[in-house]
Amino acid sequence: MPVQYLKETPSQTGGPYVHIGCLPHFAGLNLRTQEKLHVLAGGGVPGEQIRIEGVVWDGSGHPLRDVMLELWQADSTGAYNAPGFRGWGRVGADPQTGLWGFETIRPGATPWIDSRPQAPHCSLLLFARGINIHLHTRVYFDDRPEANAADPALLSIELVNRRQTLIATRQAGGQGGSDVPTFRFDVHLQGDKETVFFDC
């Protein structure tokens, strides 16, 4: 019999009311009214301002309107937990459309376990009713094709045609007349376009 360690506490779904605990003001509670967790970086943080937005689609092609997402990323130099930039954000999908979006800065390259550079990317977690254990994926950027082509994590995805499910596409024009580049990252939970989810 192998050596026994403690077992991890098992996961359970965040449920339909995950927003009460995680985004109470978004859920309609008169609490933490100043918190804007989907804004990782407003002006003043060094780096290129960007917006990452998308919709999470279920297996029948309907948007998940109750999903909550968390983003975790390095700063523009590739440092995590850098002073002045927490690098973490959280957002709830729009209850009507399922659209979500983060305001942040483009992350820098970060090291892989053998020190090769990883292409700029964000980690993204999904929590929702019907999702028994959160899903973990990554967001890369389509205007960094050379870096993506050499990214060790993308290269470790054996099915080559699935790698593109992790690459956000830059939208023409800015959001609402602003000149902040917007990257679209739709997540498909099932089907031919199913997003790569990681076990890590």
Next chain:
Amino acid sequence: MSSDTGEFARRDRAWHPPAFTPPYKTSVLRSPGKALVSLRQSIGERTGPVLGHGDLDPLDNDLIRNYITTGGEAIGERIIVHGRVVDEMGRPVKGSLVEVWQANAGGRYRHGNDHYLAPLDPNFGGCGRCVTDDDGRYFFRTIKPGPYPWMNHNSDWRPSHIHFSLFGNAFAQRLVTQMYFEGDPLIPLCPIIGTIRDKAAVDMLVAKLDMNEMVPFDSLVYRFDIVLRGRRSTFFENRPEGN
């Protein structure tokens, strides 16, 4: 955050609920159909956000008093929930944000999508949070949530439960789960608890009555210990981490 960025032990996916669990109907269209792709943990998985005491309000861990709108306190059985957060090696997980949310004593959530006929309590929001201390301990005060019916198999009933969200010190330790109460007869009937295959795993989610810590003439106390993933030893470590 810890300055240690070592790799975490593998997650035992057979211990956690699988994604596709048809008795919990919503999982059918929300479960990935393809296998998860194995990813070696690099710095982004081994680190996590610092969400510390500076972000907290003193009432954040007192759900009886943190949403008073008409005066008085929240209605229901007064309880304190406490416990320790440790990793798989038994080491305390310090400085982890613990977020909780729950229904009120009648089983109703303060949420636009909850249309259960039980009334809202004007003095109960159902949202709390705290940060673990150097020994991994946390506690909060609340009222015992009521069970509630939900649309699954024509009125399944959720046992009384409190939702938990934990960060640990790294994104690889992130965990969202639910805590149940010792002795609740609805536990074996619940399709969401039924997504977990191993009875011993379910038992980890059941808080035990803690009469030792009971507050006389005030509150019953439940103990709920939590285990997050632990970092592996790094024998003969020779991989430059670049950090």
